[in-house]
Amino acid sequence: MADMLTYHIVPENLAEHVFNVKLSVPASKHNVIHLTLPAWIPGSYMIRDFSKNIHSIAAASPNKEITPIRQVDKQTWRVENAAPGLEVTYQVYAFDLSVRGAYLFDEYAFFNGTSTFLEVKEFTESATTPIVVNIINNQLDKDWQLCTSLTQQAVVEFEGNATHSFICEDYQELIDHPVLMGIVDKHTFEICGVRFHFVLTGNNETDVERICNDLKPICKHHIDLFDGLPEKDYWFITLLCEDGFGGLEHRASTALMFPRFHLPMRSETDVIPEQYQQFLSLCSHELFHAWNVKRIKPELMISPDLQSEQYMEQLWIYEGFTSLYDDLTLARTKIINPQRYAEILGENVTRLNRTQGRHKQTITQSSFDAWTKFYKQDAGSHNHIVSYYNKGAIIALALDITLRQMSNNRYSIDQLMQLLWSHYGIKNIGTPNDVIHTLCKAHFNIDISSFLDIAIYTTMDLPLDTMVQSIGLKLNLRSRASADDKGGKANKETTKHAFGATFKDQGSGVVLQTMHDGSPIVQAGAQLGDVLIALGQWQVNAGNLQRLLDNQQSSKVDITLLRQGRIIRSSLPIKPAINDTVYFTIENAEIFDAWISGAVSQ
Numbered sequence: 001m002a003d004m005l006t007y008h009i010v011p012e013n014l015a016e017h018v019f020n021v022k023l024s025v026p027a028s029k030h031n032v033i034h035l036t037l038p039a040w041i042p043g044s045y046m047i048r049d050f051s052k053n054i055h056s057i058a059a060a061s062p063n064k065e066i067t068p069i070r071q072v073d074k075q076t077w078r079v080e081n082a083a084p085g086l087e088v089t090y091q092v093y094a095f096d097l098s099v100r101g102a103y104l105f106d107e108y109a110f111f112n113g114t115s116t117f118l119e120v121k122e123f124t125e126s127a128t129t130p131i132v133v134n135i136i137n138n139q140l141d142k143d144w145q146l147c148t149s150l151t152q153q154a155v156v157e158f159e160g161n162a163t164h165s166f167i168c169e170d171y172q173e174l175i176d177h178p179v180l181m182g183i184v185d186k187h188t189f190e191i192c193g194v195r196f197h198f199v200l201t202g203n204n205e206t207d208v209e210r211i212c213n214d215l216k217p218i219c220k221h222h223i224d225l226f227d228g229l230p231e232k233d234y235w236f237i238t239l240l241c242e243d244g245f246g247g248l249e250h251r252a253s254t255a256l257m258f259p260r261f262h263l264p265m266r267s268e269t270d271v272i273p274e275q276y277q278q279f280l281s282l283c284s285h286e287l288f289h290a291w292n293v294k295r296i297k298p299e300l301m302i303s304p305d306l307q308s309e310q311y312m313e314q315l316w317i318y319e320g321f322t323s324l325y326d327d328l329t330l331a332r333t334k335i336i337n338p339q340r341y342a343e344i345l346g347e348n349v350t351r352l353n354r355t356q357g358r359h360k361q362t363i364t365q366s367s368f369d370a371w372t373k374f375y376k377q378d379a380g381s382h383n384h385i386v387s388y389y390n391k392g393a394i395i396a397l398a399l400d401i402t403l404r405q406m407s408n409n410r411y412s413i414d415q416l417m418q419l420l421w422s423h424y425g426i427k428n429i430g431t432p433n434d435v436i437h438t439l440c441k442a443h444f445n446i447d448i449s450s451f452l453d454i455a456i457y458t459t460m461d462l463p464l465d466t467m468v469q470s471i472g473l474k475l476n477l478r479s480r481a482s483a484d485d486k487g488g489k490a491n492k493e494t495t496k497h498a499f500g501a502t503f504k505d506q507g508s509g510v511v512l513q514t515m516h517d518g519s520p521i522v523q524a525g526a527q528l529g530d531v532l533i534a535l536g537q538w539q540v541n542a543g544n545l546q547r548l549l550d551n552q553q554s555s556k557v558d559i560t561l562l563r564q565g566r567i568i569r570s571s572l573p574i575k576p577a578i579n580d581t582v583y584f585t586i587e588n589a590e591i592f593d594a595w596i597s598g599a600v601s602q
Contacts, residue, residue, distance in 0.1 A: 005129055007117055010136035011109040011181065017095040019104060019111065023118055025086040025410060027062075030122040035069075035088065036076040038114040038306035043102050043248045043293070046375035047309065050115045051075035053102070056287075057090035075307065077118075092116050093473045097241065099178075099248040099255040108144070108182020108204045110239060112248075112255070113175030114306070124171045131174050135183055137162040144529040147186060147199045148179040149235045149252035161431050172303075178248075178255045180237050187212050191219045192228070207266045211279075214272075217333035218284045222325075225414060226291050234290065236283055247282050249289030256282060277336060285326035293318040296420045299430030313433055315367035316456060319349065320392015321417070324400075331596045338592055340475060343488035345397070346583040349464065349475070350487025351390050353580045356517055359385040363395060363456045379528050383517045386459075394462065395455045399436075401467045402451045403444065407602040411444045419443055472591030473584045479577035483546065487581040496550040501526070505542045509533040509562065524572040526561055534560040535572070549574075 003026050012020040025033065037051040051074055059067040062085045069088075070078045079086060083228055094102035094111060111155040132153075137144055138161045150166035157163075168174040185200040187208050196219055198212050215236070223229050235253035240260040247256045262275035272280075293301075298314045331341035350582035352358060364390040366374060373385045400413035419439045424431050432438070440448040454460050465475040481491040483502065500519020503510040509531040515522050526532070535548045536557050549557075552574050561568040586592050 003130075004132050005120060005123060006132040006134065008134045008136065008140055009111075009116060011104050012091070014104060014106050014109075014139075016282040017093060017104045019092040019094055019102065019109070019116060021090055021092060021116060021118075023086075023088040023090075023120070025082060025088065025123075027085040028083060028123070031081065031083045032122075033079050033082040033086070034072070034076055034121040035079065035118040036121055036307065037118055037466055039075055039246070039308065040306060041100050041112055041114040042176075042301070042304065042306075043250075043289070044375070045309075047125050047371065048100065049074060050101065053093040053096075053115065054118075055091045055093060056089065059086050059088045070370070088118065090118070092122065097239075097257075099239070099246045099257050103239075103357065108180060108184070108239075108545070109139075110178065110180050110201075110237075110255075112178050115169075115484065117174055119171050128170045131168040131171065133174065135164045135166070135179060135181065137157070137164065139181070139346055142183065142215070144182050146179070146181045147184060147197070147235065147237060148177055149231075149233060149250070150177040150179070173251075174493075176251045178237060178253060180239075180252060189216060191216055192223045194219070194223065194229050194231065195232065195233045198238070199236065200238050201240050202260075204260055204294040205265045206240075206260065207264045207268065210264055214280055214335055215283055217335070218280065218329055219287065221329050221333055222284075222287055222291070225417065226425075227418075230295070230426075234287070236287075244559070245278075245282075247286040249294055250285050251294050254283075254286035254289070257288065258282070272335065277330065277340075280330055280335060281326045284329045285322055288322045288325050288329075290320075291323050291421055291425055292417070295428070296425035299432060302428065302430045309371045311368050311371070313364035313367045314431065314435075315370060316363040316388040316392035316395060317431070317436065319389045320363070320394075321396045321413070323389050323393035324396040324413070328596070332598065338586060338589065338596060341596065342584040342586055342592070345473075346488035347486050348390060348393060349582040350580070352386070353392055353582060355382050355386055355390070357382055357384045358391060358461070359459050361385050362459055363388055363391050366391070366505065379514045382514060396465070398455065398464065398467055399448070399463045401470055402448065403446065404600070405470060406446050407444060409592060412598060412600050414598050415444075415600070416440070435527050457586065461594075468584065469587070470591075471595040472586060472593075473589035474587045477579040477583060478581050478583070479579050480581050483542070485581060487583060489583050490585075494581075495546055497552060498575045498577045499546065499549055503532070503542065503545070506531055510538055510542055510545060520573050520575050524559060524570045525568070526559075526570070527563065529563070530568070531562040532559060533562055534558075 002380050006024040008022040010020050012018050040048055041049050052381055059069045059079050061067055067081055072078050091351060092102060094104040097103050102115040140162055146164050153167050154165045154302060155162055183202050185208055187198050189196050189212050200206055231252040237253055238256040238258060241257055243259055244257045247254055263279060264276055298312045300310050300312050304310045327344045330336045366386050396413060403411045438450055440446045468475055479494040481494050498520050500521045501512045501515045503512050512526055512528060512530050515528060534540060538548055556571045556573050559570055559572045
């Protein structure tokens with residue numbers, strides 16, 4: 001394999017969280033080569049600067065002579081005299097406990113290629129260069145196993161270590177297969193000819209068999225929708241943690257992060273708690289991405305530049321549509337009942353209703369500005385931006401209803417997804433910005449422009465209250481019942497007066513964490529980080545603040561704030577609570593059930 005790039009990676013020091021990597025560059029016509037690491041990872045649209053974790057980089061010729069290596073910028077190194085071949089060695093500091101980076105400790109090693117494998121630009125840009133990856137498991141005495149969707153060629157044991165050898169067609173494939181090596185609980189099941197591997201990290205009490213049984217109909221639903229999965233094996237790699245949440249899609253796998261005690265344990269009943277529903281929804285979401293974003297993708301993402309931001313306005317299609325299908329699939333497969341799904345829809349619309357930024361930023365702007373606004377949110381972001389996940393899912397719901405109404409229920413978003421797959425995904429053709437308009441016109445004979453122009457290019461609210469009537473639902477509004485009320489359900493006990501901030505207990509009072517533009521607490525002159533000490537003559541805490549506020553009979557009440565050591569006194573205007581909380585009632589169960597199933601007229 002002398003004409004191939006070869007990487008060797010070994011978890012060198014668990015206590016110091018260091019991987020050792022050796023890159024063997026074959027002899028070539030390139031006397032000068034440039035080594036570079038991606039600045040971001042596809043699926044997570046933020047500059048991460050993974051190169052900050054590269055240390056102790058050095059280069060040597062085939063006869064072990066030191067070759068000068070010079071850093072050109074934050075993520076690029078230049079090496080001369082490379083024509084005879086090179087061996088580049090470096091260390092990767094791996095202590096990013098997330099699905100995006102690399103993490104190494106006593107229980108497992110996990111890494112994405114974007115964090116660990118330097119790209120040799122002269123080889124990857126000029127032609128397709130096969131790549132060999134040798135992953136050394138030096139923790140066999142701790143019963144570590146290796147899990148990855150990379151194509152394995154061989155496993156060789158030597159001096160107590162196991163070397164797993166893999167091959168990739170090119171660098172883009174290399175960085176699209178995360179690797180887990182450690183103490184794992186692994187189960188395999190087969191659906192429609194595809195082997196699914198479900199993996200949990202560490203020793204745990206989780207009922208893995210139950211999870212796999214619940215995943216089977218989800219996998220089948222997605223495969224049936226797209227008439228197959230273009231992979232023979234697919235991996236759900238789950239990093240269990242104390243408190244964390246995340247998922248990142250790859251072509252033949254997904255990396256997930258989830259709290260271990262939010263999953264069902266072996267001794268528990270068949271009741272599906274809300275936290276476990278969220279995990280199944282996460283799995284559904286990331287698997288759906290195997291088609292929608294990994295293969296159906298914007299033109300810009302066919303061959304993206306991983307060194308800098310790649311601006312696009314279509315993320316509402318890729319994350320929004322996927323966010324509709326993740327929970328909808330749970331309802332279609334009977335994992336949750338229609339009533340629970342109606343509650344989830346209510347929670348999603350409530351989240352959108354409470355985002356004041358929806359009146360300031362369009363969904364296409366949200367997609368375009370993901371790099372600087374969505375992925376870099378602060379305490380005031382909800383006043384200025386809207387989520388292309390959340391609003392994108394609501395638009396997808398409304399688009400499905402609109403297609404059904406304009407076609408006398410002959411076409412739906414299911415047929416639209418299938419067209420996206422057959423015309424773009426299978427053919428590896430990127431989607432243009434007007435892809436939804438074009439497909440609906442060409443294949444459904446529906447001009448969807450009027451709907452989409454409002455939905456994606458303006459900040460107007462969609463008329464969901466009238467739209468959902470056609471699928472058997474009624475939209476209801478009420479005020480919040482409490483600070484942690486996320487909507488979705490009716491509640492007789494609701495708040496009477498508006499406050500306008502989220503908060504948490506902090507000793508003698510509550511600290512203000514986020515504030516809503518124009519709300520009573522903002523009108524009172526409060527600022528982020530202030531500690532609200534008293535309402536009238538009473539000291540406040542997280543438990544009594546709303547009760548004290550609702551008990552006010554006058555038009556305002558005195559408040560006392562603590563701001564960086566200063567006492568601030570002001571008056572809080574008493575205003576009626578806002579009806580920003582949504583719940584749906586099922587008015588026609590037969591129609592709603594038919595809609596959930598995806599039924600269309602023949």
